[in-house]
Amino acid sequence: MREGAGEHGAGLTSLRRFTWWTVPGTTVCLLVLFFGEWLLDPEVPVRIRVPVAVALVADAVASAVLLGGRLALPTATDAAPPVRPPRAWTAVSVAATIVLAVLPLARRDYELWAVAPAVTVAIWAAHLGPRRRRTLTVGAVVLALLPGAAVSLAAEDGELAHAALFPAGLVAFTVWMVLGPLWAWNIAGRLDRARRLEAESAVKDERLRFAADLHDIQGHHLQVIALKSELAARLVERDPARAAAEMREVRQLAADALRDTRAVVRGYRRTTLDDEIANAGKVLAAAGIDARTALEPASLPAGLTDTGRHLLGLVMREATTNVLRHSRAGYAEVDCRVVDGRARLRMTNDGADGHPVGTDGTGLTTLDERLRAAGGELTWHREGGRFEVTACLPLVPGRAGGGPPAPDSHDRTKGAAR
Template sequence: MIGWWRRQSQATRFEWYVRGSFYTQVALSPLFLGGLVQLEVAPGHRFVLIALLVLHTAVCLVLVHHGIGAYQGSRPRPTGLILVGGGLTAVGLVAGYLAYPEPTPGHPDGPAAGLLLVVSVTYVSALAAAARPRTSIAVAVACCGVGVLHDRTGGTAIALGSLLIGVVLAYRVSLWMLVVVRELDRARHVQAGLAVAEERLRFARDMHDVVGRTLSVVALKAELAAQLARRGRAEAVDEMLEVRRIAQDSLTEMRAVVLGYRAADLDVELAGARALLASAGIECRVIGDGSGLPASLQGALGWVVREGTTNMLRHSEARTCTVTIDASPAAVTVTMCNDGVPSGAPPRFGSGLIGLKERIADLGGTVTVERLTPDRFQLSVHLPAAPVLGEGAVPA
């Protein structure tokens, strides 16, 4: 149960809290208020009263459930349930006053007044979640009018009216907060998606600038070499050698883009990560400084920060993130830790992390991911101070 709760987003947790508080109040109000006013009824009426209250409470619970959905826009307004609940409330009040028109001897009120308090609070609480505030307040005023008929001084009506209006306002404020939290959660996911899309667009622009320009030159050079070859000119060989040189340079530049070495340095990537995470509502704190690291490490660790940030935006519910840079003469370690583990499954390498692991391995380093109790995810990269260039690695 605890694991399931931790897997839910903050917005979902808040919604379940609001729903739980509404359901609990509607379900327990008849028991609490009934015990408070001590409904003293004849034995023959007791079974009828209990059956009425159980049916009335059940209808009000269903009304609350559908009403919250209608307020969020996920289901239509439960007009039928509103009418059924109102009808049961009216039947209970009329039956109570017909059976007990006078107060109980020795008490200021009677069973009819107690029944008014129980059914009116329960129904208005449910109605506040399903109808507009003016409708709920109008029903509350009508219940107060019934109280005036029983208590000529108006004291019961004033107390009941204050209670009912307070319930209506509390319910509507809670529902308004629920919608605001849901909208903020959706906006956060949209911002995260936009941040990832912006990063992809930037990468696409880099690829276009490097590969597109070079391929255009290769096409022109190849066409020129073909024309020269048709004429038997020796310059065709030189042009083809030039095509090969351009293609090799383009391949080197493309690898540099893929490996992230075109980034200025680690500090630039950290600043970009902080801006992207802030736009998604994630607080990012950086501990340590990598400005004095060699250029080869700057580029590799810049790619680590970029990949870790992208994964955090796409796959987590993080609220905070801490980036720690621990540099020594022998090695440097970068750790990215966030509090947004989305599920109870053990951490695993996705395609992005697999690519990152391969690139770091080419430099003689290691990549590890792990779950920290209770809901934290940590990405750690360890690199020697003098990277060992392996196959596929590109020096800075």
């Protein structure tokens, strides 16, 4: 009865103890109480009491061992019991059951003879799947009608109904008494396993969230650092002062990247749409890209939750990083407005020819999953040299603000991820 370490804190320690005393303990007590009085009866010959006493001890020990083994694994299912009963103890139980059934039945004790067989049937049923268990139980109940009835008819004692029905009812009751607590034990085990799986899933989800945030933040910083470092290398001979200025910005970007990484680890970093749009304009301009923005600041912030601004900020950052990394754009446009009760962020650039179709789409794909989980969507579309990323999120009812909705363009279909 040693509990595994995993049972502590889940309430299974007390349940295991309760189930053990309920099932094996009650079964042993049932055998001892029924046969104890019979063994003390002076009218029972000693030559019968001795083998019955030996068989009683053997059957009680075997029953406790077999039922205790059935409780070995708390996560077992009804369809797949945890262990098969040991053959040696099964043989002991069967031999003792035969002795405890035949000798009382020979003395026409129509109640006592069925106790040991009923316990044995219950133990076997506990080690079977649902279908075989039902078959065994029904078969045992039907067969229990016959021995007592046959002896009563042969003796002509007028107790045919009692001799036939009591053993059958005892078998059904004993099986129910044993299997009920075992069923509750299996349910508790499966619930505990589900709790563990839920905890593991939560850990995995948090790891994925952390990886996505780290990718969104560090990927952007590193791309800008690489861009400015390359620019400084080209300017170092022609314009040392500007090259030094670019390197000072690189140092500041590296410091920002370190600060944001620490914030991600602490869980405090939140990307915001306003900051990312402003930052995108500066970064694209530094890369020589003509960046233009068309915004509705009066209505959009009022209708977006903090989570919505964070998600759209991540989309803005990813789209900007992709323009720097994968395109040769000379022009980029950012459009953010309310369309039909939804916040729509759209970024377009004219440098799609510089990046092969279908390459490196994990960033946008991951963001699409996150936006869909929040009730929005993310689409991207390539047409000739033009690449467009569009993100939509629903606004909080009653907070969308004024302003007529802007006409939306034709539906976009997902093309190659960038």
